[in-house]
Amino acid sequence: MLDLTQLARQMQGLSQHLTLEAAASRQRLELAQQHLKNAYDRQDDLVQRQEKWRDRINFSNATPVEPLDICIDIPTPPKVHTVIATDGSQIAPNHHEIAYCYLLNIGRVVLHYGQNLHPVLDSLPEVFYRPEDLYMSRQWGIRTEEWMGYRRTASETTVLAELACVEKTEAPTLAMVDGSLIYWFLEQLPGEARDRILPPILEAWKQMREAQIPIMGYLSASRNIEAMNFLRLTACSHPVPDCKTFCPNQLEKVPCKIFEPLRDTTLWSTKLKPGQRSTLWRSNAHILEQYEDQKIYFCYVHVGTEIARIEVPAWVAENTTMLNQALGLMLAQVQKGYGYPVAIAEAHNQAVVKGGDKARFFALLEQQMIKAGLRNVGTSYKEARKRGSIA
Structure with a gap:
């Protein structure tokens, strides 16, 4: 039980800290705005320096592929269209339950607008219990709970592609x-x-590319700083951005880290109006070297309630017509969802495993185990005791 009396004594110090942090954040934002204006005329030179010294730069930074000073109005989407989304949830493995297994549940949503077609609102559950599903990841030093999350990410995308091609x-x-x-x-x-x-x-992305169905990642409350890190090139006090020579330890205070912890969304909230997108950026994250020809591009969009980060593969970003149409459909989804894409929200609602669902899952599992002739089926004494209280 939370002791609110003791907690209240700590609130004053927290509020004072937040006040000081807000003032410092305003100063960092003003400084970032100045460096952004300076980068307008130097953009080509900064990109060339970035490309030339990429292997010597120790922080992740993106490359603008459009002028930094643009704010583009997103076009109105067609009335007749379809939006598809998936999201996942899970029941994690627990040694104290009646069986050590885990379940992935992928919520599926297809919303047809102006087509007189029924929507799809359902989920696909899958239970994992074989030793290769439960223990294989341990050979790489990965806990089963972590591996379950990675498997869920892959399942969400493969189910999305299958659903998109069918619908x-x-x-x-x-x-x-x-x-x-x-x-x-x-x-x-x-x-x-x-x-x-x-x-x-x-x-799965290739399947959607062949079907000409753009895929988009929607990030609410993004904490990313890839665009801000590009501006660090303007703040570099050394002749060239050779971090490995001049600033090998990025954990220390270095000349170009004058904006941290300012986020990309904070800066672009001062530039964009509702319904506008920012410059298109190409991410240079190291993992993208494994993505073959499907590098990731992103932009920031003022959706009315916040600045959202929108990510798309290269084949979407390089098709201007497809990109504009996808952004228009995304913005319509946010408006229909009162600040968040309705298709993604409904996919989450379909995927989420509530307490009652979890209880029924284990009840069904218990029933099957008893039918199979197993004895002493039940939760551990610890788990049973935690579910009740004598207080």
């Missing part, structure tokens, strides 16, 4: 996922483990 109509279509298309976690995985997660995702 495709003549109307413009957009496939959406919640979160980034840059799977940063893959950088830390051994090659053999990564090869079990990334190839199915890339193959």
